[in-house]
Amino acid sequence: MKMDMSQYLDVFLEESKEHLGNLNEQLLNLEKNPGNLAALNEIFRAAHTLKGMSSTMGFEDLADLTHHLEDVLSDLKEGLLQPDTYVVDTLFQCLDRVQSIISQIESNGSAEYNNQDLIAILNSIKNQNYTGDIQLIEDKQKPATAQTEEPSIELDFNEYELTVMEEAACKNYQIAAIRVAVDPGSLMKSVRAFMVFKVLEEDSEVIKSIPAVTDLEDGKFDETFDVVVITKTPLPVLIDRLEHISEIRVDSSHLVNIDQLPLHRDDIDVMKSDQKTTEQVDTKRNHKIKQTVRVDIDRLDNLMNLVGELVMHKGRLGQIASNRRIVELNETIEQIDRISTDLQSVVMKVRMVPIEQVFNRFPRMVRDLAKELNKEIEFIMEGKETELDRTVIDEIGDPLIHLLRNAIDHGLESPSVRTQKGKPRIGTIILRARHEGNSVFIEVEDDGAGIQIERVKNKAVAKGIITAKEAEEMTAEQAVDLLFSPGFSTAENITDVSGRGVGLDVVKSKIESLNGEIQVDSKPGQGTKFVVKLPLTLAIIQALMVAVRDEIYAIPLSTVNETTMLSSEDIRLIQNQEVIVLRGNVLPLYRLDSLLEVPGETQSDESYVVVVHKGNKQIGLVVDRLIGQQEIVIKSLGKVLAGTPGIAGAIVAGDGNVRLILDIDTLF
Amino acid sequence: MEDVFNIRVEDGYQEDEEIQVVAFRLGNEEYAVDILYVQEIIRLLNITRVPRSAQHIEGVVNLRGSIIPIANLHSRFDLQFSENQDDKRIIVFKFDEVQVGIIVDEVSEVLRIHQNDIEAADKVYGTLEADHIKGIAKVGERLLILLDLAKIFEAGW
Numbered sequence: 001m002k003m004d005m006s007q008y009l010d011v012f013l014e015e016s017k018e019h020l021g022n023l024n025e026q027l028l029n030l031e032k033n034p035g036n037l038a039a040l041n042e043i044f045r046a047a048h049t050l051k052g053m054s055s056t057m058g059f060e061d062l063a064d065l066t067h068h069l070e071d072v073l074s075d076l077k078e079g080l081l082q083p084d085t086y087v088v089d090t091l092f093q094c095l096d097r098v099q100s101i102i103s104q105i106e107s108n109g110s111a112e113y114n115n116q117d118l119i120a121i122l123n124s125i126k127n128q129n130y131t132g133d134i135q136l137i138e139d140k141q142k143p144a145t146a147q148t149e150e151p152s153i154e155l156d157f158n159e160y161e162l163t164v165m166e167e168a169a170c171k172n173y174q175i176a177a178i179r180v181a182v183d184p185g186s187l188m189k190s191v192r193a194f195m196v197f198k199v200l201e202e203d204s205e206v207i208k209s210i211p212a213v214t215d216l217e218d219g220k221f222d223e224t225f226d227v228v229v230i231t232k233t234p235l236p237v238l239i240d241r242l243e244h245i246s247e248i249r250v251d252s253s254h255l256v257n258i259d260q261l262p263l264h265r266d267d268i269d270v271m272k273s274d275q276k277t278t279e280q281v282d283t284k285r286n287h288k289i290k291q292t293v294r295v296d297i298d299r300l301d302n303l304m305n306l307v308g309e310l311v312m313h314k315g316r317l318g319q320i321a322s323n324r325r326i327v328e329l330n331e332t333i334e335q336i337d338r339i340s341t342d343l344q345s346v347v348m349k350v351r352m353v354p355i356e357q358v359f360n361r362f363p364r365m366v367r368d369l370a371k372e373l374n375k376e377i378e379f380i381m382e383g384k385e386t387e388l389d390r391t392v393i394d395e396i397g398d399p400l401i402h403l404l405r406n407a408i409d410h411g412l413e414s415p416s417v418r419t420q421k422g423k424p425r426i427g428t429i430i431l432r433a434r435h436e437g438n439s440v441f442i443e444v445e446d447d448g449a450g451i452q453i454e455r456v457k458n459k460a461v462a463k464g465i466i467t468a469k470e471a472e473e474m475t476a477e478q479a480v481d482l483l484f485s486p487g488f489s490t491a492e493n494i495t496d497v498s499g500r501g502v503g504l505d506v507v508k509s510k511i512e513s514l515n516g517e518i519q520v521d522s523k524p525g526q527g528t529k530f531v532v533k534l535p536l537t538l539a540i541i542q543a544l545m546v547a548v549r550d551e552i553y554a555i556p557l558s559t560v561n562e563t564t565m566l567s568s569e570d571i572r573l574i575q576n577q578e579v580i581v582l583r584g585n586v587l588p589l590y591r592l593d594s595l596l597e598v599p600g601e602t603q604s605d606e607s608y609v610v611v612v613h614k615g616n617k618q619i620g621l622v623v624d625r626l627i628g629q630q631e632i633v634i635k636s637l638g639k640v641l642a643g644t645p646g647i648a649g650a651i652v653a654g655d656g657n658v659r660l661i662l663d664i665d666t667l668f
Numbered sequence: 669m670e671d672v673f674n675i676r677v678e679d680g681y682q683e684d685e686e687i688q689v690v691a692f693r694l695g696n697e698e699y700a701v702d703i704l705y706v707q708e709i710i711r712l713l714n715i716t717r718v719p720r721s722a723q724h725i726e727g728v729v730n731l732r733g734s735i736i737p738i739a740n741l742h743s744r745f746d747l748q749f750s751e752n753q754d755d756k757r758i759i760v761f762k763f764d765e766v767q768v769g770i771i772v773d774e775v776s777e778v779l780r781i782h783q784n785d786i787e788a789a790d791k792v793y794g795t796l797e798a799d800h801i802k803g804i805a806k807v808g809e810r811l812l813i814l815l816d817l818a819k820i821f822e823a824g825w
Contacts, residue, residue: 305733551717596719637718637728639766640737644721650728650735658716658730 009105012057014294016102019046021357023095024364027088031367034083044073050098059111062101068122069094075126090121092364114158157208161228164207165256168230175256176235181224183247190219195245196227204231204238224251297351297390304347308633311340312656352387352536355433355442358397359384362404362431369408376415376426377408383433388440392534395514396442399507403444403530404431406504411448411528421525423447440536445529451522453479463488480520484508515541515558541634543651543661545627546610548592549600554632554651554661561611561618563626568605580609580620587611590668591622596646612664619668634661685783689805691812692759692772695747699772700779700805700812707762709775712753726771729758736760738769749773763821779812781805786814 023046029039047070055063069091075081101113157165165175182192193216200206206213208228211221231238239250314336321329359381366379388396412418412427419425430445457471460482466474482488486505511518516534535541543554544563570580571589578589589609593602602624609620632651637644648663689700690709715727715738726740738758742749750756750773758769789801802814 309732598719599717635733635735637735638737640768641718641721641725641728644718646720647718650716652730652733652735656730657714658728658735660716660718660728 008057009109011294012053013102013106016050016053016098019050020095020099020102021360022046023050024092025360027091027095028363028367030083031088037077040073040077040083044070044077047073054111057111059101059105061113061115062098062105062111065094065097065101065113065115065118068119068126072122072125081125081128087125090118090125094118094122112158157228161208165230173230173232174235175228175230176238176253177226177228177256178239178242178253179224179226179251180242181249181251183249184223186247188219189221190217192245192247193217193219193221193225196242196248199241199245200227200229200231200238202241203233204229228256295350300347300351304351307340307344307347308652311344312654314340349387351389353390353393354384355386355388355393355396355440356384358393358400359431359433361397362400365401366404366408366429369405373409374414375408375412377412378426378428380428380430381432382430386433386435386440388534389536392440392514392536395510396532396534399510399532400431400442400444402504402507403532404429407444407446407448407528407530411446413449435536440534442532442534443529444532445527447527450524450526450528451480451483451520452524456480456482460485460488480522483520484518541632543630543632544610545630545659546592546608546621546623547625547627548596548623549598549602551596551598552627552653552659553592553596554630554659555610555612555621555664556648556661557629559612559614559664561613563608563610566607566609566622582609582611582620585618587618587620589620589622593622593624595668614664632661686780687783689779689781689812689814690759691776691779692757693750693774693776694741694745694772695750697745697747698776698810698812699815700781701759701761701815701817703778705761705763705817707760707767710758710760710769712756712758712771729769731760731767731769734767736767736769738771741770741772761817761821763817766821768821779807781807781812781814789814 023043026039026042026046030036030043033039047066051063051066051070054066072081072087072091076083076087081087097113097115097118101111104113105111168175180193180196182189186192197206197213197216206227206229209216210226215221216225229238235253235255239253242248242250314333317329317336318333320326321333362381363379366377369375370377407429412429413421413423415425415427418427428447430443432441432443432445434441453476456479457466457474460466460479461468461471465482465485465488471479483504484507486503488503488505508518511532511534514534516532518533519531520528521531522528542557544557544560545552545554547553564582566580571578572580574586578591579586580589581587587609592598606624608623608626610623610626611618611620613619634649635651636642637647637650641647646663646667648661650658650660653659688703690703690706691698691700693699710731713729713731715729717727718725718737721727721737724739724741724744726738728735728737730736741747752773755774757772757775759772759775760767760769785807786803786805789803800816800820802816805812805814
């Protein structure tokens with residue numbers, strides 16, 4: 001397999017992620033309904049494709065894992081195995097592993113991953129000699145091949161390491177596995193790990209560490225890590241030396257007997273069963289699979305431009321026909337009109353992706369989280385088919401994850417509390433997406449305890465976000481808004497599920513960066529609903545069109561506070577700066593014509609002020625005329641003109657002329 | 669639309685010694701550019717002024733939905749615009765995915781020029797402009813100033 005596959009890597013990554021999402025979804029179905037053959041078939045098919053793809057790409061470890069996965073699935077399909085909790089959990093773990101391998105491939109191109117632990121479990125399942133002991137896999141450190149020796153340090157080696165060890169054994173070196181624990185209070189775990197390595201490398205060679213050395217150096221490990229060393233020094237001496245490092249303890253250690261290491265030599269058997277299953281799958285292939293084509297988004301933009309242009313010229317054609325009174329042309333123009341309208345909506349639709357892509361990973365996450373937090377949850381998703389612009393889809397995942405975590409962790413009560421309150425034991429979380437006008441609404445609703453206003457207020461006072469007096473005067477809605485203030489939630493949440501050190505304020509700012517809004521609706525005792533409103537696409541914004549002499553500019557509506565008429569007697573001068581007083585506030589005035597050096601003279605005596613904000617400051621922009629509000633499609637100015645101060649981009653107006661969008665931040 | 673013609677790049681070079689150029693007029697001078705850089709030639713469109721942009725940028729136009737900056741070589745080379753509006757055209761160049769148009773007073777023709785007929789610029793010019801000029805081509809009695817677009821693009825117009 002020395003063929004250069006790198007050009008297919010993107011396709012591989014994209015497709016394997018899709019398959020993985022599909023696998024997760026179907027596996028959840030299977031878990032809910034163990035007799036669901038359709039789900040099982042789907043799982044089998046996806047796993048099989050994944051296997052085929054990864055071996056074509058030469059990712060042997062991945063292919064090997066999926067191959068064993070497929071074996072178990074095939075037995076499930078034939079009814080030789082039952083999908084009980086243990087089996088399903090194992091399958092989920094395999095999917096997680098596949099996910100990590102794919103991420104690894106994505107980040108550094110390496111597909112090497114030691115999967116012997118999972119493969120051993122899969123084999124044990126296949127041979128039906130598993131005990132159903134969940135602990136076995138929950139604790140990754142325990143090898144599944146039931147080694148009855150005392151301290152259980154995971155030992156699976158790749159071929160290189162095995163060769164090294166064999167050689168070492170021949171030369172009478174001993175191989176020792178040591179689990180080192182770092183004091184949980186240690187501030188610099190990575191330094192401690194480094195010292196361990198330094199001590200060991202005085203007279204021994206470290207051939208393997210779990211996690212890898214690079215992770216250890218970055219402090220990416222919990223309290224313990226394992227090392228395998230080749231040494232001539234007696235083990236107790238080594239341990240004694242390690243124990244002398246402060247904050248370091250040796251948890252367990254043992255010598256490794258090279259003869260007992262599992263070496264996998266069962267490849268031939270595996271091949272045979274593989275061929276059989278492939279045939280089976282092929283006969284059942286004529287199942288409906290969505291045909292898709294991947295297209296660079298730039299090409300779509302280009303297509304959209306051309307369609308826009310077509311629509312414009314169509315208009316011109318219509319004008320000519322009516323000016324010259326050519327009747328025969330009218331029918332044709334009507335046809336063109338219909339076609340171009342259809343074309344436009346099709347092109348718009350091509351950029352749209354069902355939100356399903358984002359939603360599909362949530363059931364799995366909710367399930368895992370529910371288990372972790374000992375909550376029982378029914379998770380309902382509605383409106384998966386709702387479509388959103390690709391650019392928005394890519395950004396919306398993280399905020400939604402946060403809202404869901406929030407709902408599971410803070411929203412829903414534990415089953416016992418729920419029964420006490422007379423609610424159904426199982427909590428419900430609804431994730432809902434729907435269209436409304438030019439926006440998409442996404443709601444995360446739980447039937448939990450609701451937001452306790454008093455507690456929110458107290459916390460905000462304690463954190464110094466508001467004063468006690470302000471808290472008293474606050475309405476419930478204002479108090480709920482406190483949840484979104486920076487610094488409100490982080491500190492307490494860092495360790496627990498919904499936190500990860502990110503507060504709702506980050507969710508809010510993310511959504512606002514997508515030109516969206518977020519609102520909370522909460523009823524005490526009945527639940528909380530977060531409503532996220534998003535524009536269908538990022539490329540279209542609302543703008544206020546204004547005229548200055550003969551030029552027309554667009555001001556993004558998100559920066560506009562209000563507009564008002566200006567008569568010359570309102571203007572005052574403060575240190576040569578023109579200002580007006582607007583409802584008691586002094587507002588500095590800037591004339592757009594002089595800011596932009598617009599040629600010509602102003603003829604009209606009337607003018608208007610557009611009040612815009614730049615950060616917290618308010619400024620009045622003086623313009624000649626207000627044209628109105630418009631939805632505009634933002635276009636870039638291109639390389640040559642990018643970065644021109646005060647200009648954010650351009651639009652093509654209805655008459656085909658280019659208008660510029662003002663960038664308030666850099667205008668003055 | 670009969671004035672808009674696209675030039676296919678495949679028709680470019682035939683032989684090593686010959687290059688094809690598009691000849692055009694700026695003021696009273698005749699210029700030429702290598703045809704490989706020319707994407708298309710269009711009639712004058714409404715140009716929208718871009719405030720605060722460089723002096724040689726006349727503005728932007730909408731070319732089938734793309735926004736394209738239009739450079740003004742007249743002001744750069746200190747030439748007078750011709751009075752005749754009808755012959756004016758925009759030549760759109762494409763260089764490394766960057767598109768820029770220039771306003772010309774008239775597009776004369778597409779010519780084949782023999783390398784031997786091109787006089788190196790430094791022999792003729794001693795001024796700053798020499799940087800942007802490849803050479804002077806003699807075609808019969810006419811003298812064409814051959815622009816070095818790569819240099820102009822690099823300099824950022």
